[in-house]
Amino acid sequence: MIWLGWRQLRTQAATLYAAVAVCAVVAVITGSALPRSGPDVFDLLTPGDRRLYFTGVIVMALAPALVGAFLGAPMVARELESGTHGLAWNQSVTRTRWLATKLVLSAAAVAVAVGALSLAVTWWAAPLDGASSSTRGSLPGRLTPVSFAMRGLAPVGYAVFALLLGVAIGILLRRSVPAIAVTLAVFTFVQIAMPLWVRPHLLRPTTQLVSVSADTIAGIGFHNEDPVPTLEVQSPPGAWVLSDRTVDAAGRVVPVPSSFVECVPRPPRPDQPDGPGVVNIRERMDTCLSQLAAAGYRQRLVYQPAGRFWPLQWAETGVFLALSGLLAWFCFWRVRRL
Amino acid sequence: MSAREGAVVATHGLGKRYRRRWALTDCTLEIPAGHVTGLVGPNGAGKTTLLNLAAGMLTPTTGSIEVCGGRPASGAAQLARVGYVAQDTPTYSGLSVADHLRLGARLNPRWDAGLATRRIAALGLDPAQKAGRLSGGQRAQLALTMGLAKRPELLILDEPVASLDPLARREFLQGLMEAVAEDGFSVLLSSHLVADLERVADHLLVLVDSRVRVTGEVEDLLATHHRLSGPRRDPATLPADQHVVSASSTDVQSTFVVRTDQPILDPAWTVGRLTLEDVVLAYMSPGAEPRPALEMVR
Numbered sequence: 001m002i003w004l005g006w007r008q009l010r011t012q013a014a015t016l017y018a019a020v021a022v023c024a025v026v027a028v029i030t031g032s033a034l035p036r037s038g039p040d041v042f043d044l045l046t047p048g049d050r051r052l053y054f055t056g057v058i059v060m061a062l063a064p065a066l067v068g069a070f071l072g073a074p075m076v077a078r079e080l081e082s083g084t085h086g087l088a089w090n091q092s093v094t095r096t097r098w099l100a101t102k103l104v105l106s107a108a109a110v111a112v113a114v115g116a117l118s119l120a121v122t123w124w125a126a127p128l129d130g131a132s133s134s135t136r137g138s139l140p141g142r143l144t145p146v147s148f149a150m151r152g153l154a155p156v157g158y159a160v161f162a163l164l165l166g167v168a169i170g171i172l173l174r175r176s177v178p179a180i181a182v183t184l185a186v187f188t189f190v191q192i193a194m195p196l197w198v199r200p201h202l203l204r205p206t207t208q209l210v211s212v213s214a215d216t217i218a219g220i221g222f223h224n225e226d227p228v229p230t231l232e233v234q235s236p237p238g239a240w241v242l243s244d245r246t247v248d249a250a251g252r253v254v255p256v257p258s259s260f261v262e263c264v265p266r267p268p269r270p271d272q273p274d275g276p277g278v279v280n281i282r283e284r285m286d287t288c289l290s291q292l293a294a295a296g297y298r299q300r301l302v303y304q305p306a307g308r309f310w311p312l313q314w315a316e317t318g319v320f321l322a323l324s325g326l327l328a329w330f331c332f333w334r335v336r337r338l
Numbered sequence: 339m340s341a342r343e344g345a346v347v348a349t350h351g352l353g354k355r356y357r358r359r360w361a362l363t364d365c366t367l368e369i370p371a372g373h374v375t376g377l378v379g380p381n382g383a384g385k386t387t388l389l390n391l392a393a394g395m396l397t398p399t400t401g402s403i404e405v406c407g408g409r410p411a412s413g414a415a416q417l418a419r420v421g422y423v424a425q426d427t428p429t430y431s432g433l434s435v436a437d438h439l440r441l442g443a444r445l446n447p448r449w450d451a452g453l454a455t456r457r458i459a460a461l462g463l464d465p466a467q468k469a470g471r472l473s474g475g476q477r478a479q480l481a482l483t484m485g486l487a488k489r490p491e492l493l494i495l496d497e498p499v500a501s502l503d504p505l506a507r508r509e510f511l512q513g514l515m516e517a518v519a520e521d522g523f524s525v526l527l528s529s530h531l532v533a534d535l536e537r538v539a540d541h542l543l544v545l546v547d548s549r550v551r552v553t554g555e556v557e558d559l560l561a562t563h564h565r566l567s568g569p570r571r572d573p574a575t576l577p578a579d580q581h582v583v584s585a586s587s588t589d590v591q592s593t594f595v596v597r598t599d600q601p602i603l604d605p606a607w608t609v610g611r612l613t614l615e616d617v618v619l620a621y622m623s624p625g626a627e628p629r630p631a632l633e634m635v636r
Contacts, residue, residue, distance in 0.1 A: 001445060003440065003441070003444045004441050004444065004445065007437065007441075008430075008432075011432075082431070083424060083426050083428035084429070084430050086395060086422070086424035086426075086428045087424075087428045087429060087430070087481070087484070089395060089411070090395075090420075090422040090424075090485075091417065091441070091442065091488070092414050092415075092418035092445055092446045092447055092448075092488070093414060094413060094414055094417065097414075
């Protein structure tokens with residue numbers, strides 16, 4: 001059975017490995033030319049480097065989806081649609097063994113390929129993740145939703161999950177093309193749902209009450225016509241901030257008090273250059289902030305600290321492998337009853 | 339249910355439902371070992387469903403089925419005992435003929451590589467040819483070769499020649515007969531073309547609406563069925579040993595198809611011989627009375 005499993009997989013596997021090899025070569029060539037350390041990494045990046053950085057993110061987001069859609073979905077669906085399951089299931093091999101061989105071979109091939117791809121991209125992006133410049137901006141850290149699932153081990157979990165999702169949907173729909181479309185849709189939903197609703201709760205986040213002062217404040221945000229601003233305090237380096245809310249002395253989430261709104265100077269408008277000077281604004285602001293702190297207001301900062309990267313990676317990979325196990329069980333159950 | 343000795347397929351109250359439609363209901367039958375049994379019946383009689391159940395491609399909704407003494411597809415050993423060539427004679431279009439033989443060799447403990455290679459050579463198939471490029475007849479032959487080289491105790495063929503032209507049809511059935519003559523395994527094949535079955539089957543089973551209308555050896559069926567035509571007559575007045583299979587009458591004349599072991603003595607009848615197709619059609623015609631299945635034993 002291993003022979004047949006491999007014979008049916010080898011073309012797709014070759015394509016997959018060729019694509020991974022191309023990506024790895026590109027990563028090694030461009031990666032060697034990157035500034036790889038130092039405090040001013042961000043300032044040394046060219047626009048091309050930044051484009052490559054986000055290309056890496058997109059490649060890692062697409063790879064599992066493509067694996068699920070083009071390797072997983074047709075795996076059994078194509079057999080059911082062309083009737084070849086009638087040939088395969090009438091050899092002296094049970095359906096369970098037939099499916100087990102196909103699943104194990106393809107899952108192993110996919111895990112290794114996507115693992116290698118992730119290794120290349122993670123290595124390439126390591127100096128850039130979270131790189132920031134004091135003046136010109138920054139790149140997202142590796143714990144943020146932009147790049148967390150595109151680094152380290154997690155892509156392997158995503159890819160194996162996408163593969164089994166595709167196989168299961170293919171078995172359900174019994175048609176390749178609809179199965180490919182549904183797999184892409186469902187997997188995209190999972191990719192979005194994971195950082196929104198699941199990942200923040202995989203490990204209990206750290207909660208910290210920060211008293212607002214000129215040293216801790218990171219920004220005051222005015223939103224459109226809303227007169228009440230929101231405050232943001234500085235978070236530990238590399239942390240993934242889940243929420244940053246103003247609380248009163250009793251610990252309740254409240255809007256910034258009106259006394260502060262009245263106190264705080266409006267930012268100078270570009271069309272009114274003759275407003276109060278920048279120095280004056282800064283002094284006024286310090287006074288407002290210390291009044292706010294004195295009234296018992298704090299910022300409650302909820303975040304995953306940078307050190308959680310690997311624990312979260314393991315947890316998320318574990319979640320996807322467990323889901324893959326459930327999907328595999330479903331596939332076996334369904335194939336026995338077809 | 340315990341299968342009678344010598345039955346290669348035995349079902350009891352077998353039923354299969356697809357969602358809300360029953361394809362087969364309460365089917366009880368036995369198919370003897372050591373025969374080439376032809377399964378005939380009108381479309382929708384449940385032939386394909388029955389064969390799929392026997393091969394283990396489907397699981398019964400109700401009742402039981404035993405094939406070669408075991409539950410279909412219950413394990414690798416049971417799968418090895420039964421060969422099945424499905425209606426559309428599926429092959430992997432991306433694999434070559436040689437790949438198919440390799441597949442068979444890897445997946446079947448009793449695979450007869452010599453037989454497979456000889457048959458492919460005799461058919462003039464190029465082993466390097468992709469199965470997707472074969473003609474319908476060649477594909478059917480490849481599927482049959484795989485079924486034969488597996489060396490099953492029972493080979494099930496579902497409408498194997500339906501898509502073939504008359505020449506390919508003859509070659510296919512010829513190949514099947516040669517293999518049976520050599521190895522003496524049991525064959526169960528379905529067709530709605532009796533003429534095809536007549537060439538290979540020595541045993542016949544007519545299935546109408548999940549019920550066995552008649553089953554028996556072809557020779558016996560031919561010897562015991564007669565067409566009687568003569569002056570109009572009530573079928574109830576026929577001798578007790580003459581079972582009326584089908585009856586048609588005009589104002590002055592009656593034509594009956596009857597089954598009897600006894601000679602026809604009444605001089606009023608013109609007695610006609612029936613072909614196998616006539617017998618089958620008599621049982622399949624709407625006028626044929628449903629009756630409990632009677633088994634013809636020599």
